[in-house]
Amino acid sequence: DIVMTQSPSSLAVSAGETVTINCKSSQSLLYSGNQKNYLAWYQQKPGQSPKLLIYWASTRQSGVPDRFIGSGSGTDFTLTISSVQAEDLAIYYCQQYYDTPYTFGAGTKLELK
């Protein structure tokens, strides 16, 4: 199974700060056939379903604010949230969909400082 290691597990921020969440996979998520990284980022708020933010490691889902930026390739990926807003307080998960089982990172909880 592909292991997804996310860090940090929690992050206390003030509104307006820029935050970075890291995700490392135990094997490359880059498929040579199409040069795409099979890596997604989700946001989950309490009592809600997860929401897709980023797919193919860096493609923003329709309607997602441009302060959410995904980057990285191969085994190392980053979600950057610039100018954090109160509505961004949630748990963020990375997920690989390169191979089954489609594994998730353990999550990063974004909290108010």
Added chain:
Amino acid sequence: EVQLQQSGPELRRPGSSVKLSCKASGYSITDYLMHWVKHRPEHGLEWIGWIDPEDGETKYAQKFQSKATLTADTSSNTAYMQLSSLTSEDTATYFCAPNTPFAYWGQGTLVTVSS
């Protein structure tokens, strides 16, 4: 518009089973694989498996191989997941989501296993 309507919360005794439903609208469930995901706040998200509603083919994460059974009814555009031999470890919210990556999710079904 793609919508996924999941069945309501369930309370079950240990050792029993439960069958959850996920009714899709806005698309045909035969268009995509349907995935199921388990969520426990202290354990995060776990992928359970997928079903191809077109032919009934299934694939499960190894740890759910004996726990979950995925089926689909194309006539009602509904996917199902049965969980058997329930224990407290199965207390969780279960989501359905078509295709990858998971752009659409059901609202989740809370299953509580308690004596």
